[in-house]
Each structure stands twice: as structure tokens, then as C-alpha cells.
Amino acid sequence: MEGRVALVTGGGRGIGRAIAVRLARGGAKVAVSYRANDEAAEETARLVREAGAECETFKGDVASSEDVDALFAGVKEAFGPVEILVNNAGTTRDNIMLRMKDAEFDEVLQTNLKGTYLCTRAVLRGMVRARWGRIVNVSSVVGLLGNAGQANYAASKAGIIGMTKSVAREVANRGITANAVAPGYVETELTGALSEEIKERILGQVPVGRFGEPEEIAEVVAFLVGDGAAYITGQTITVDGGMVMQ
Amino acid sequence: MGRDEILEKIKEITADRLGVDEGDVTPEASFREDLEADSLDLVELIMELEEQFGMEIPDEEAEKITTVEQAVDYVTEHQAA
Numbered sequence: 001m002e003g004r005v006a007l008v009t010g011g012g013r014g015i016g017r018a019i020a021v022r023l024a025r026g027g028a029k030v031a032v033s034y035r036a037n038d039e040a041a042e043e044t045a046r047l048v049r050e051a052g053a054e055c056e057t058f059k060g061d062v063a064s065s066e067d068v069d070a071l072f073a074g075v076k077e078a079f080g081p082v083e084i085l086v087n088n089a090g091t092t093r094d095n096i097m098l099r100m101k102d103a104e105f106d107e108v109l110q111t112n113l114k115g116t117y118l119c120t121r122a123v124l125r126g127m128v129r130a131r132w133g134r135i136v137n138v139s140s141v142v143g144l145l146g147n148a149g150q151a152n153y154a155a156s157k158a159g160i161i162g163m164t165k166s167v168a169r170e171v172a173n174r175g176i177t178a179n180a181v182a183p184g185y186v187e188t189e190l191t192g193a194l195s196e197e198i199k200e201r202i203l204g205q206v207p208v209g210r211f212g213e214p215e216e217i218a219e220v221v222a223f224l225v226g227d228g229a230a231y232i233t234g235q236t237i238t239v240d241g242g243m244v245m246q
Numbered sequence: 247m248g249r250d251e252i253l254e255k256i257k258e259i260t261a262d263r264l265g266v267d268e269g270d271v272t273p274e275a276s277f278r279e280d281l282e283a284d285s286l287d288l289v290e291l292i293m294e295l296e297e298q299f300g301m302e303i304p305d306e307e308a309e310k311i312t313t314v315e316q317a318v319d320y321v322t323e324h325q326a327a
Contacts, residue, residue, distance in 0.1 A: 125289075125293065128286065128289070128290055128293075129290070129293060170286060171286070174286070
């Protein structure tokens with residue numbers, strides 16, 4: 001990935017930040033998009049630069065078509081066309097189905113699924129032209145297993161898997177791969193908010209017996225975007241301590 | 247650029263993009279039926295025309311271009327003065 005232009009959406013925190021830093025270490029120029037937290041994005045940028053790479057941050061909502069256009073125009077101006085896209089931006093609005101509000105459902109689907117769609121569509125023209133591209137979509141084991149209280153999130157993450165496979169088929173003969181990574185429970189702010197009791201219950205389902213580290217997800221992403229992974233496309237790689245074995 | 251010149255250039259671009267013989271790229275040829283282009287080939291072809299002729303072809307217009315002649319017509323009408 002040396003010298004490649006990478007864009008990581010939702011790169012301000014958590015898994016996105018770890019991916020941005022890992023791609024930087026691989027020699028990519030890294031653009032990071034984020035929705036709200038300026039401070040966190042600046043910290044990611046600092047870490048990316050510390051890893052020896054150029055970094056630019058872009059504020060915007062991946063669910064907004066205008067923001068996505070502006071994002072890609074901005075990255076193009078700074079670094080050139082995006083060659084590696086990591087659709088990582090995601091959100092949760094947990095509730096049991098019986099109590100789920102339309103707004104909770106819509107918001108999660110908009111950010112997680114529509115955001116992935118908008119960014120993928122925006123990146124493909126340049127990748128098709130270049131006859132090279134890497135798309136990695138961050139799904140979740142919840143998209144494979146389901147999870148009580150996360151019907152909206154599970155639907156969005158399962159949707160990402162179907163979209164990934166379809167896009168992979170459309171552009172496979174253009175030197176572009178599209179894969180999904182499905183993390184299990186990873187130590188981030190998202191999971192940090194869980195109670196001890198729930199954490200214990202989760203760990204009971206994880207053969208490895210611990211939560212994952214964001215860096216462990218980033219490592220798989222780095223593999224998938226490399227030249228060595230050109231023959232892997234349309235796959236969903238679970239990085240979950242053995243929760244899902246397929 | 248004159249119409250004949252545009253036709254020649256489009257023939258060349260089409261043959262190159264679709265990997266077909268330039269002789270098969272006649273004005274009447276349909277990109278899909280005669281030249282066996284798929285949807286993505288057509289998008290690429292349009293992108294190449296945009297680049298080579300320095301113009302933007304909106305998606306709604308691009309979808310109407312199905313034959314070589316229609317591509318020539320479009321470029322002839324819209325080329326920069």
C-alpha cells in the first residue's frame with residue numbers, strides 16, 4: 001500500500017483510528033472523515049503523522065450525499081483519487097424491536113448502510129479508471145448472528161455484507177476487490193459503556209476469552225488492502241476471537 | 247473537430263476500451279448488442295469520451311447513447327467551441 005491514497009470513514013476514534021494508523025504504517029497517505037468530534041480526529045491525525053504518513057481530516061456526515069461529494073473532492077485535492085476505501089463509519093441506537101422508534105431505525109441504517117453505499121459509489125469511478133482499488137467495509141458479527149436489542153444495527157451490518165458481495169462481483173475484473181471485516185466485541189468507547197454483567201455474558205460466547213483490540217481489526221484490513229490480497233474478494237472475514245466459525 | 251474526425255476517434259477509443267476490431271465499430275453498431283459491452287464497459291467508455299473530448303456527459307444523457315452514431319452526435323453537438 002506504499003504511496004496509495006486511503007480514506008477511512010469514521011476515523012476519529014476506535015477501530016477507525018486504529019485502521020488509519022495501521023495504513024499509515026504501511027506507507028499509505030491517509031484521509032480521515034469524521035462526523036462530530038474535532039478533538040478526536042485531530043488526535044488520529046497526530047498519530048497518523050507520528051507513524052510517518054501524511055494525513056488530512058475531513059468533517060462531514062457519510063449519510064449525506066452532499067457531504068460525501070465534498071469529502072471525495074477534498075481528498076482528491078489533497079492527495080489524488082482514493083485508491084483504498086475503508087467504510088468504517090458506524091453508529092448504534094439500541095432498542096428492542098417492540099420499542100424501536102422509526103428515528104432509531106432510520107439513523108442507524110442511514111449512517112451504516114447508506115453511508116457505505118454513498119462512499120462506495122463515489123470511489124468506484126476513479127478505481128475503475130485506474131484498474132485498481134481496494135474497498136473494505138466494516139460489518140460486525142452482529143450482522144451474522146443477530147443480537148437482541150440491535151435489530152437496526154444487525155440489519156445495517158448484514159446489509160453491508162450483501163452490498164459488499166454485489167459490488168465485488170460488479171468490479172472484480174477491473175482489479176478492484178471489495179471485502180467486509182466483521183469484528184466481534186472490541187475494546188472501544190462503544191463497548192466500554194457496557195455493564196460488567198453484560199461484559200461477562202459476552203465473554204462467555206468468545207472462545208478466545210477476551211475482547212478484541214482495535215489494532216487486531218486494523219491488521220486484517222491492512223492485509224486485505226495489500227497487493228497480496230488481489231485474489232480475495234466478496235468475503236466477510238470475522239475477527240471475533242472465534243465467536244463465529246464458518 | 248469535424249464529424250468525421252470525431253467518428254474516427256470514437257472508433258479508436260471504442261476498439262481500445264472494448265477490445266474489439268476497429269472495423270466492427272461502424273456508426274450503426276450498438277455498443278451492447280453488436281460490440282458486447284456490459285453496463286460497466288459503457289460507463290468506462292463514457293468516462294473515456296469525457297476525458298478525450300474534454301466534456302461532461304450527464305448520466306441521463308449517457309444512458310441514451312446506445313450506438314456509435316449516437317455517441318458521435320452527442321460529441322459533435324456538445325464539443326467545446
